[in-house]
Amino acid sequence: MAFIDKKEFMNIKYIFITLLFFLPALLVGQKDIFIVFGKLKVKGGDEEKSTITLTENGNQIKEVQPPRNGKFEFELDYDKNYILTFKRRGYITKKIQVNTKVPAAAKNDPMLFPFRPYEFRVTLEEQNDDNIVVFNQPVGRIKYDPSIRDFGYDMDYSKSIQSKIAQQEKEKKQEQAQQKKAQDKAEQAAAEIEAKRLAQKEKERRAAEERAKRLAREKARADSLKRVEAEQKRKDSIARARKIARQKARADSLKQAQAEQRRKDSIAEAKRIAEERERRLAAEKRRQDSIQKAKEEAEKRRLAELERKRKEEAERKRQEAIERAQRLAKEKARADSIKRVEAEQRRQDSIARARKLAREKARADSLKQAQAEQRRQDSIAQAKRAAEAREAKLAELKRRQDSIQKAKEAAELRRKREAEQKRKEEAEQKRKQAIKRTRKLAHEKARADSLLKVQEAQRRKDSIAEARRVAEAREAKLAEIKSRQDSIQKAKEAAELRRQREAEQKRKEEAEQKRKEAIKRTRKLAREKARADSLLKVQEAQRRKDSIAEARRVAEAREAKLAEIKSRQDSIQKAKEAAELRRQREAEQKRKEEAEQKRKEAIKRTRKLAREKARADSLLKVQEAQRRKDSIAEARRVAEAREAKLAEIKSRQDSIQKVKEAAELRRKREAEQKRKEENEQRRREAAERARKLAQQKAESQGKQTNGDDLPEGTLAELENMAKNSKLSDAERQKAIKAYKNKLAEVYTRQKTVKEIEKPHKKITKVFINENGLVKVYMKVKHDWGGVFYFIEDDDLTYRNISKSIYLTETSK
Numbered sequence: 001m002a003f004i005d006k007k008e009f010m011n012i013k014y015i016f017i018t019l020l021f022f023l024p025a026l027l028v029g030q031k032d033i034f035i036v037f038g039k040l041k042v043k044g045g046d047e048e049k050s051t052i053t054l055t056e057n058g059n060q061i062k063e064v065q066p067p068r069n070g071k072f073e074f075e076l077d078y079d080k081n082y083i084l085t086f087k088r089r090g091y092i093t094k095k096i097q098v099n100t101k102v103p104a105a106a107k108n109d110p111m112l113f114p115f116r117p118y119e120f121r122v123t124l125e126e127q128n129d130d131n132i133v134v135f136n137q138p139v140g141r142i143k144y145d146p147s148i149r150d151f152g153y154d155m156d157y158s159k160s161i162q163s164k165i166a167q168q169e170k171e172k173k174q175e176q177a178q179q180k181k182a183q184d185k186a187e188q189a190a191a192e193i194e195a196k197r198l199a200q201k202e203k204e205r206r207a208a209e210e211r212a213k214r215l216a217r218e219k220a221r222a223d224s225l226k227r228v229e230a231e232q233k234r235k236d237s238i239a240r241a242r243k244i245a246r247q248k249a250r251a252d253s254l255k256q257a258q259a260e261q262r263r264k265d266s267i268a269e270a271k272r273i274a275e276e277r278e279r280r281l282a283a284e285k286r287r288q289d290s291i292q293k294a295k296e297e298a299e300k301r302r303l304a305e306l307e308r309k310r311k312e313e314a315e316r317k318r319q320e321a322i323e324r325a326q327r328l329a330k331e332k333a334r335a336d337s338i339k340r341v342e343a344e345q346r347r348q349d350s351i352a353r354a355r356k357l358a359r360e361k362a363r364a365d366s367l368k369q370a371q372a373e374q375r376r377q378d379s380i381a382q383a384k385r386a387a388e389a390r391e392a393k394l395a396e397l398k399r400r401q402d403s404i405q406k407a408k409e410a411a412e413l414r415r416k417r418e419a420e421q422k423r424k425e426e427a428e429q430k431r432k433q434a435i436k437r438t439r440k441l442a443h444e445k446a447r448a449d450s451l452l453k454v455q456e457a458q459r460r461k462d463s464i465a466e467a468r469r470v471a472e473a474r475e476a477k478l479a480e481i482k483s484r485q486d487s488i489q490k491a492k493e494a495a496e497l498r499r500q501r502e503a504e505q506k507r508k509e510e511a512e513q514k515r516k517e518a519i520k521r522t523r524k525l526a527r528e529k530a531r532a533d534s535l536l537k538v539q540e541a542q543r544r545k546d547s548i549a550e551a552r553r554v555a556e557a558r559e560a561k562l563a564e565i566k567s568r569q570d571s572i573q574k575a576k577e578a579a580e581l582r583r584q585r586e587a588e589q590k591r592k593e594e595a596e597q598k599r600k601e602a603i604k605r606t607r608k609l610a611r612e613k614a615r616a617d618s619l620l621k622v623q624e625a626q627r628r629k630d631s632i633a634e635a636r637r638v639a640e641a642r643e644a645k646l647a648e649i650k651s652r653q654d655s656i657q658k659v660k661e662a663a664e665l666r667r668k669r670e671a672e673q674k675r676k677e678e679n680e681q682r683r684r685e686a687a688e689r690a691r692k693l694a695q696q697k698a699e700s701q702g703k704q705t706n707g708d709d710l711p712e713g714t715l716a717e718l719e720n721m722a723k724n725s726k727l728s729d730a731e732r733q734k735a736i737k738a739y740k741n742k743l744a745e746v747y748t749r750q751k752t753v754k755e756i757e758k759p760h761k762k763i764t765k766v767f768i769n770e771n772g773l774v775k776v777y778m779k780v781k782h783d784w785g786g787v788f789y790f791i792e793d794d795d796l797t798y799r800n801i802s803k804s805i806y807l808t809e810t811s812k
Contacts, residue, residue: 032107033759034100034151035117036142037073040066042088042124048797050088050124051725056080067790067800073782075759076100078107083138089725091124094135099143106149118142118151137161241678252667259663263656270649277645281638288634296627307620313469314617318610320462325606331455332602333595335448340591342441344584347504349434351511358515362522369526373533473626476633477616485609710738718742722796736796743767743774751810760784766810777801777810 040047047070054062054074061082066072076082078100087093107113120142139161141154466475619626711721711734721727722735747767756763764779776792789806790798 032078032114033075034078034115035073035075035760036084036098036120037071037117038120038122040070040072040086040122040124042070042091044126045088045091045124048799050086050091053085053087055083055085065797067788067798069800078102086122086124088124090127092127092135094122094124095138096120096122097138097141097143099141102144103146106144112149115151120153135165137164139165248671255663256660259656259660263653263660266652266656267649270652274642274645274649278642281641285634285638292627292630299623303623309469310617310620314614317466318613321610321613322606324459324462325602325609328455329599329602331448331451333599335452336595337591338441338444338448340588342445344588345437345441347507348584354511354515358518362518365522369529472630473623474616474620476626476629477619478613481609481612481616485605489605710734710741712738715739715742715746719796736794739796740774743776744769744772747774768809775809777806779806 040050040052042050046068047066048068050066050070052064052066052072053060062074064072074084076098079102080100082098082100084096084098085093086096102113102115120140142151143154144150145152470478711718713721718735718739722732722739724732724735727735747769750769752767752769754765754767756765760783762781764781766777766779768775768777778790778792778798780788780790787803789801789803791801791806791809793799
């Protein structure tokens, strides 16, 4: 159907207007959140070692450490007052106040609420050692601005804070100037004491340098000894590898020499056999020549008798040849008819499957378009009815309509299931019928094949009898004539096959053209539907004037319309199938006429063959020339036998060469496998050395923790303890070591994956255990599409890494 009439357009409009009443107030019950995000920049420092703390009324809610790029994101509830604190050791701490209080009118406005995420940036300056700056008040405030009907910076507050900060800096500078004057006096008094202290310190420094040089010389000597030992080990391994390679090369050369000797022996044996065969053939030829002379004498005596019998036999054979030709033509026409029926059946089956697939695809495409249009209409209805979602009347109406919709969906689901079941039964019935037809065709083909075999056996018997009755010369001539006729027949059959292929190609092109036209009609229908949908948007103002009863009536009318359209399409389909059947019948009639024409041509060819056979009979008079031809044929046969023997020898040599090549390929594969095993062994040794070094490093770090006992607790408790900035460095190092030991105890497998669902993002942690050392990788996927990859460093902070590194390390 290429257009939509006015009645159907109004039906579609009523259905979508009714659906607007059915949709729930989806925004009711959703958790309202306000998202703030941005980027932290640390001048001259690393953002990863910074912390961002979220508090509300003095209570800490969350603390995060931003990645290397400094990006952060927080989800805040409305009608609250938050403080974001940005700090890093050695830098000035800054605070940002976020007030999420919003008027009720703004919340109820669907064009404003929910508000889009708010972005801002924070820069931390380095703390001056001589002048410690502390901002007790927030340096900035974010709140709802009624003038712009959105969240923004409080500029008045920022200006007042900046003026206070400037006043504090001015007072601190005056205080620093006074302190500097007092420090100058104290520095003059302490200069002499400092000079004495520096002299003593220089003396101690020289002594320490001397000790360091002595230790460096001892360390260099030990390192040199280690390098010499390592080089000696490397040379020993190289010598062993070379020795093994030489032994393998000698073994390979010995194998090659043996194979070459076997090849030469086989060639010599083949030559000897060929020479012996040639001697036997020469003796056989001499014997055959003597026999041939005796045969010629006997042949002269038999010629008179043969001439008389030949005429009688020629006449009888001519009649039999005509009968055989007619019988063969009939059988060939029957076999061709069976083949054409089979080909036509296969073509019909493929066309039926293609049509079925096209109909199923069209239904699936229309269903997808309807679903997409439904989702789009749902989103429009949701946005427009957000303000009315809390009204009790619509809630009651929604409950009633939901029950009606559920009943309709259940009925539609039952109808679809019944249709699906019916479709499956029809498909099964068609499959059984196809199997039955295939078996019937196979049975008929087997019967035709058996008939052909019987006829072939009969022809062989006839040819043997003919060979006994007719002289060898005449038989050779007839074979030549038959070969020429067979080539003519094959040429005609090839031409017929080409014609059939061209017809089949033409049918395929017509089917492809019809398929493209169907796609074109479907796309045109989709465009018409899109235009109808655009008209529905204009007429949405009338959505409340229609009642539920009207919607039911419209739905029933639409179903009746769809049924009418379906019946019309079915009638069109039946008309097409009837036209296709008529076309097939006409094609079948045409094929029958062509078969009849071929039968007449075969009779004509048979009569021509009889005339040529009569002419061939006259060639019997030239016996001497025929004997010369026989001798030439015998010589050719001997030459062909010799060539066949040489080909056999060459084939044997080729097989020997292939065996040699296969052995060489196996040798190369074994060498490659050995090389891979050696590389793998070296990699394992390197990994073992790295593990030992890491273990030694861990043991040395353990010794540096003053030998105290490590803290105990769960994995989460140890992680929080290790990240607690209030603890001393020594206590944090102990907690980090205890946390790593606990990781090795908990995650004993080589790879463990944990997935954590959080609001608006999904976190995937991968724990890789390599010989007792656990590495932690993290993938963070946000709902808005951003994906980030991290690795846990030794200080338990997460460092940003690339996707390729993440995939490589976690796929071990």
